[in-house]
Amino acid sequence: MSSSEFRDARVLVVPPLSGGSLSISRYASEGFAEIGASVRYVDLSWLTPPTDCRESASDPAVFSQLVTYTSRLISAEVARFQPDLIFVLAQAPIEQRTVDGFRERGIATAYWFVENYRLTRYWTQLASGYDWFFTAQRGAFHDELSRVGCEKPTWLPLACHPKRHRRVRLSDKARARFGSDVSFSGYGYYNRREMFRGLTDLDFKIWGSGWQGSAVEHLVQRDGASFDEADFVRIASAAKIHVNLHSAAHVSGIDPEGDYLNPRVFELAACGAFQLCDRRSDLSSAFCAPSEIVTFDDIGTLRDAIDYYLVHHDERRDIAERARRRARSEHTYRARMQSVLSQTLGTPTRERGHSLDAIDGFPQLAGRTFRGKADVKSVLGDLSLQKAASDDELLLRMALGRDGYP
Amino acid sequence: MKIAVVQFCRLGDIVQTFPVLAALKRDGNSVDLILRHGFHDLPIPDEAADAIHVMPPELEDEVSSESIVRHLQTLSRFCRDLKARRFDVVVNLSHDRESGWLALYLEPGRIVGVSEGRDRNAHARDGWTQYLLSALSNREVGAFNLADVYAHLTATPLAGHNPELRPEESATKSARALLGPRRGRLVGLVPGASDERKRWPAASFAEVGARLAAEGCHVVLLGAPGERELADRVRADSGAPLTNLAGRTSIPVLIAVLRELDLIITNDTGTMHLAAGARTQTLTVTVGPAAVFESAPYAAGHVAVQPEIHCHPCHFASFCADTVCHDLVSPEAVVHLARRQLGGGAESDAPPDPGMRVFRTRFDAVGRLCVHPLRRYPLRAEDFLRPIYRRLWERSLGSAYPMPSEPDVAVELEEQWDVAAGARELERIEALVPRLTRMAATCRDACVVLLDAIHSDSGAAGPMLEQLSRSLLLEGELYPLLRPVTELTSLQLQLAGSRSEGQVLNDMLQTLSSASDRATLFARLVATTLDGLNSAEGVGADRAAPMSMSS
Numbered sequence: 015m016s017s018s019e020f021r022d023a024r025v026l027v028v029p030p031l032s033g034g035s036l037s038i039s040r041y042a043s044e045g046f047a048e049i050g051a052s053v054r055y056v057d058l059s060w061l062t063p064p065t066d067c068r069e070s071a072s073d074p075a076v077f078s079q080l081v082t083y084t085s086r087l088i089s090a091e092v093a094r095f096q097p098d099l100i101f102v103l104a105q106a107p108i109e110q111r112t113v114d115g116f117r118e119r120g121i122a123t124a125y126w127f128v129e130n131y132r133l134t135r136y137w138t139q140l141a142s143g144y145d146w147f148f149t150a151q152r153g154a155f156h157d158e159l160s161r162v163g164c165e166k167p168t169w170l171p172l173a174c175h176p177k178r179h180r181r182v183r184l185s186d187k188a189r190a191r192f193g194s195d196v197s198f199s200g201y202g203y204y205n206r207r208e209m210f211r212g213l214t215d216l217d218f219k220i221w222g223s224g225w226q227g228s229a230v231e232h233l234v235q236r237d238g239a240s241f242d243e244a245d246f247v248r249i250a251s252a253a254k255i256h257v258n259l260h261s262a263a264h265v266s267g268i269d270p271e272g273d274y275l276n277p278r279v280f281e282l283a284a285c286g287a288f289q290l291c292d293r294r295s296d297l298s299s300a301f302c303a304p305s306e307i308v309t310f311d312d313i314g315t316l317r318d319a320i321d322y323y324l325v326h327h328d329e330r331r332d333i334a335e336r337a338r339r340r341a342r343s344e345h346t347y348r349a350r351m352q353s354v355l356s357q358t359l360g361t362p363t364r365e366r367g368h369s370l371d372a373i374d375g376f377p378q379l380a381g382r383t384f385r386g387k388a389d390v391k392s393v394l395g396d397l398s399l400q401k402a403a404s405d406d407e408l409l410l411r412m413a414l415g416r417d418g419y420p
Numbered sequence: 421m422k423i424a425v426v427q428f429c430r431l432g433d434i435v436q437t438f439p440v441l442a443a444l445k446r447d448g449n450s451v452d453l454i455l456r457h458g459f460h461d462l463p464i465p466d467e468a469a470d471a472i473h474v475m476p477p478e479l480e481d482e483v484s485s486e487s488i489v490r491h492l493q494t495l496s497r498f499c500r501d502l503k504a505r506r507f508d509v510v511v512n513l514s515h516d517r518e519s520g521w522l523a524l525y526l527e528p529g530r531i532v533g534v535s536e537g538r539d540r541n542a543h544a545r546d547g548w549t550q551y552l553l554s555a556l557s558n559r560e561v562g563a564f565n566l567a568d569v570y571a572h573l574t575a576t577p578l579a580g581h582n583p584e585l586r587p588e589e590s591a592t593k594s595a596r597a598l599l600g601p602r603r604g605r606l607v608g609l610v611p612g613a614s615d616e617r618k619r620w621p622a623a624s625f626a627e628v629g630a631r632l633a634a635e636g637c638h639v640v641l642l643g644a645p646g647e648r649e650l651a652d653r654v655r656a657d658s659g660a661p662l663t664n665l666a667g668r669t670s671i672p673v674l675i676a677v678l679r680e681l682d683l684i685i686t687n688d689t690g691t692m693h694l695a696a697g698a699r700t701q702t703l704t705v706t707v708g709p710a711a712v713f714e715s716a717p718y719a720a721g722h723v724a725v726q727p728e729i730h731c732h733p734c735h736f737a738s739f740c741a742d743t744v745c746h747d748l749v750s751p752e753a754v755v756h757l758a759r760r761q762l763g764g765g766a767e768s769d770a771p772p773d774p775g776m777r778v779f780r781t782r783f784d785a786v787g788r789l790c791v792h793p794l795r796r797y798p799l800r801a802e803d804f805l806r807p808i809y810r811r812l813w814e815r816s817l818g819s820a821y822p823m824p825s826e827p828d829v830a831v832e833l834e835e836q837w838d839v840a841a842g843a844r845e846l847e848r849i850e851a852l853v854p855r856l857t858r859m860a861a862t863c864r865d866a867c868v869v870l871l872d873a874i875h876s877d878s879g880a881a882g883p884m885l886e887q888l889s890r891s892l893l894l895e896g897e898l899y900p901l902l903r904p905v906t907e908l909t910s911l912q913l914q915l916a917g918s919r920s921e922g923q924v925l926n927d928m929l930q931t932l933s934s935a936s937d938r939a940t941l942f943a944r945l946v947a948t949t950l951d952g953l954n955s956a957e958g959v960g961a962d963r964a965a966p967m968s969m970s971s
Contacts, residue, residue: 384488387481402538408521413495415478419517420540 020355021050026097028088029055030105031062035128037243038277039103041175042126045347046101049355054095056088058107077107085112097121098383099358102144104128110143117145118396120383122358124148126170130274131155133263138162146358151274152296168357171300172277173350174284176342178243181286182251189252192245194219195324197253199246200278202228202238206259208266212313213257216320221249250285254330255320258282258291267312268292275300283307283341288334290319300345306337379406390414421508424452425469426522426533428514430614431671431690432715433566434459435697437513439578439718440570441468447576452505454522461671465583465697473502475522499525510535511574515553517542532573544915547817548573554911558904559711559733560802563810565789567718571820572813578820580783582718585697587676595676598665603638605762608678608695610686611654612647612666617708617734618687620746622650624705626657627751628685632758633660640681641666642674642691683761685754693717701761705754707745709734712779713791713806722781723757724791725749728774748775786821792836799833799842804849805901807832808945812905816938829945830952839953846953848901849946855899856943862888863909863936867929874925885928889913905942909935 025046029039036059043055061080063071070076084107092100099122102108116123124146127137131151141147141164148170149155159167184192195217198210202224210220210230218233221241225234241249250256258278262269273295282289283301291297293309301307308323310316323330384390390410397407398420411418423444427437434455444451445467453469455462457477464472476494483491503526510523512533520536520543534553535543544550552569555562564572571578587595599606611625629639639658641651643666651666669677674691678684678698685703686692688710695702696717704724706712711733712724726732727748734740753771757778771778778794797803807829814823826832833839839846866888873881889910896906909931916927 379492383485384492385485387479387483387488389485390479390488390492398540403524403536403540405525408525408536409492409496409499411521412499412518412525413479413492415518418521 020352020359023049023051023099023355023359024054024095024097025051025099025101025355026054026056026088026092026095028100028102028106028108029058030103031058031107033105034277035104035126038126038128038172039106041173041178041347042101042103042351044175044177045173045349045351046355048348049352051351051355054091054097056091058084058087061107081107081109085109088112089115092116092121099124099355101126101354110140113143118382119379120389122146124354124358126150126354128172128277130261131158132271133261141167146354148354153273170350170353171275171296171345172280173345173347174277174280174341175347176284179247179250179281179284179341181338182247184248184252188248191252192219192248193252193254195253196255196257196320197221197249198257198259199241199249200259201261202226202234203261203263205262205265205267205269209259209268209313209316210257212317213320219249219253221245246281247285250282250287254288255323256282256287256289257316257320258289260292260294268310279307280341280345283334283337283345286334286338288323288330289337290316290323301337301340304333306333306340308333379410387414387417391417394418421449422452422505423449424454424502424505424507424510424526424528426454426510426512426514426519428456428475428516428519431459431462432688432693433513434462435690435693436566436715436718437570438465438468438583438697439567439581440574440576442581442583443571443576443578444574445470452502452507454502459671463585463587463672463675465585468583473498502526513552513570513573515556542915544911546573550908550911550915551813551817554904554907555714557735557737558907559709559714561805561809561901561904562711562714563806563813564714565716565718565791566714568788568820572817575818575820577822578718578787580720580787580789582697584699585675585679585694587672587679587698591670591672591676592679594673595669595680598668598673599638599640599663599677599680604636605638605683606640606681607632607637607758607762608640608642608681608684608686608691609654609662610642610684610689610691612643612650613687613689613710615709615736617740617743618689618706618710620687620705620707620749622654623657624746624749624751624754625685626654628754628758629654629662630658630660631751631755633658633662635759637762639663640677642669642677642684643667683758685758688715696722703754703757703761705749707732707749708740708743709736709738716779716781716789716791718789720782720789723761723794724779724781725754725757726777726779728777728797750775753778788821796836796838799837799839799845801842801845801848801901803837804833804842804845804949805946808942808949809904811945812938812942815941816934828952829949833949833953846950850950852899852902853943853947853950855895855902856939856946859892859895859902859905860936860939860943862891863932863939867932867936870925870929870932874929881925881928885913885917888932905935905938909938 027039027043030036043053046053088108089112100116102125104127113123123144125144126148128150131137141159141162146166146168147164148168150172152169156167196213197219199221201222207228214230220230220234223238223240225231225238260269260272260276272292275294275296279291289307291307291309293311297303303309308319310319382393394410397404425441427434441451441453451469452471452473453464454473457475460474476498479491507526507528509530509532510526510528512519512523512535517536520534523531523535533549537543544553567578609625609629611622613619633639639662641654641662641664643651645667648667651664655662655664675694675698678695678700681700683701683703684695688704688706692702692704696719702717702722706724706726712726716722716724727745729745729748732745753773753776756771777797779791780794781789781791784790866884869884870881892906892910896903912931913928916931917924
């Protein structure tokens, strides 16, 4: 399926309010746009509660009010934009009944669960509520999804955004600020706090939040402030070696069941950074180890690798370059979203349906998709289940003429 | 009152609606006319409507998803705008269900004519609507011109007025340019018709064209774009220099052409009705399912020829492999009548051709359009029953017109028909009286059972009513001349059955009670008429003078 066939596809992306998947939602949105689809990104970031009332805002009773509001907002955007596909990112604030409404109208709905399913359970509630449920993990997770009624779990790994994740030239000042022999960027999960105790003797900089009270807190830069994308690219370009240890809350080192690849794997690779990554079962599906990415199994093998590659500059550079090429050619959001469109919409948009505008059409049919006359008839069938014929039903019957006779 | 009139039928029916529109406006109502798609350029006389609304086109089978959405939005906007006009009454003169859905959608204070319910059942509450629906299959005894059915439906007498169709100056110029210099009396031929069975043969039209052209007439062929080829064939077969305008006129230009003509010879078509509106004489050949009593143009002095064959007019749904009726009307006879209408012939009466009957329209004392035979043709059972049915319906369903002091049916029949030649037909009629008496008794007995069921809540009514409905339909099959009453009662029972539960039994009771009264009245009218004819036997033929074409 070539991208030109999705030139007329209309995709509405629903991001979370904040968190790690917020940036992924933006990248996905840009990936859709690169293919040629029309994209509506429902930016909800302005609703993020300020830090000093975040606790109150996260109270379920308060938060549910917010979700009701955002759900209505999204509905209104759907009615205006008339998407073919609604693409929802993990943690997005949208009520299931709203999604149900979209599905009833024939709009394809997809959810991209980019979190570790072992650390949260909310996916059990929503996995069957979408037409397509994309996951960064597979195997056992898909087995569990089947058990909760999810019919179409589809593996969709994370990716890089080549225009954003790229090698940058740094000034001496920036190099001094962001550079180090070894760096790590990410949240201070338990296993990271524990393992990085063994790296405190190195020129090691840690970027990101969540490290308070840990033994490596003194290595954390900028008092544990979050870093933005621009800073990440600078860090990736400045440090000689990047450690990429996937999060785990229940082990002190690497997760023995570690499967999926976090976004850092792809982003670091795309920036041309040399990374040492903990061993993951999915790694071989994306990169070749050790020619593209070098792995470690524990603090011992991590230290050995750091020691080796800190002095073998050419090897380090060659491996990073190979990973860069691979990431930028294969593991992009554009490619991932192309796959999403192929699976969800399947056929070129000219054969797909168009849906009615709520503002200027049938109130009860807003967002319903019509691919042909048969769809109009099938909607009529749905409406006929109601006890009394609505105005929408009368209009549809009129439009169908003899075909609309009961 | 703000009235919307929905007319989703064909061109001819639309033009037959103009008289009732004008009458409604004359009574001080504001009238909006809603038409099906395709009639944008139909010039509606100002005296007939304040506003015209033409529906968006219907959804086609092969259509892109984008245009479906566009179509639905257009339809929605159109209907919402109409609804916003908040009509007091919607009068639906159509028979289809789409018009019923529109009537329901508009949510007026009252709906007259066919409507749909939110329960997805069709509704036709008033008697004249039920008549309109059942009359479609019983046109051999159709007692009213369609314009008068509309008058009864709306309880608005028409006073014999048919609004005049006046084309714009530009249409008249175009028409004259198309016609060219006049080469004699201008006669139009309309060989096409929407229904193939309504088409008198092209060869017959060609012969009429050739003869009239030979007599110095300027003959013009008219028709829709799809009839251009047919008109070409007529022209070629005639071997005469006929002017072929088929497919070359918009409706306004067609009206302008018609105004220029002295006569059109036509099948039963919309053009025939337009000609009447344009004040041009018509000579119609009504073959196949066309029925002169129902569809003659609403104006006096128009002539129609009908084949004399038992199966005419055929049912709209019937299939005919041998259209004998087409050949019963001869070109010679049509030319003869045309000459008379053009005022050039010496003959004063219809030709004595056993294969056909000729009729002329006129208004009666109260303004109803009647169709009178030009000769005293042998009486047929249908002719006997037609005036009886007219009285029956007006008395049982209510009349828009003041009830005239009509002559006895027997006198009317004696005046118009050769009763003596139809003696055997009277035997067929006599057989109906006991059937009607029995029908009245059966309906009365059913009322008793129903009353009992209402009081005792016994549930006995259901099977009894089902049985009654079946036996009524069977009676109609055995005695087709009674079908109008059996079908109407059966339809009423069916409609009553589809209403809300609490109302069903009461509605059925009313239906059966009026069915019994109607059958009694029917039997009495038949018996009285038979008695009248018997007592006048041998006298009528001498007493009644044949109608003259110039009367």
